[in-house]
Amino acid sequence: MAGNTFTPALGRVAPTRFYDSIVALTRERLWRALMLMHVAPRPEDVIVDVGCGTGSTELLLNRIEPRTQVIAVDPDPDVIAVAQRKAEASGARVQWKIGMGDALPQVLGSGVADTVVSSLVFHQCPLDMKQAILASMYTVVRPGGKLVIADYGLQRTRLMRLAFRLVQFADGVEDTRPNAEGILPDLIAQAGFRDVREAEVVPTFTGSISVYVAFRP
16 A cells, blocks of 8 residues: 555644644644653663654653654655654654655564554545554564554543544544544454553543554564
């Protein structure tokens, strides 16, 4: 599927330049901090961020552990350009790669990452692409390595299901429904990862965002 079109960062709602302002309204500081708490970057770790968007995760990783090697991958050259400007302004050291999430082995090689992370990517992807990206992540992470995903997960309450309609308006019902039904843990396990768990759930005005953690055996 590599080379296919992709859903822009804000779907059909707004241009990419508004992404940071809009995502900040989703309690981003909280869920992103929780995600990186589970990443727990160590000196000399290689961390690959799949669908890096505007680079917010990269800036935080550099702030937490500057000696970590961060590789950021995204298929959208425009969003990569925004991320690069942010990183240059903050002095963050990042390797930027343009590529689809299902083509990570071709872009990076196999078994190169201690941790693979991703945030707010899977809910925008068709089911077969979700599976392909997870298979690609499995190939890229080293045995014993970690997967940490922050994304919309099971919408447990009527209020969260109602709030999630905003996301479905932006990104389409067909692609987003599996996330809302709680499919991600099963897909992660089917890709070969073990000890899959939903470690955090953060309610937001666009639905609840979950942090998933798993390991490659």
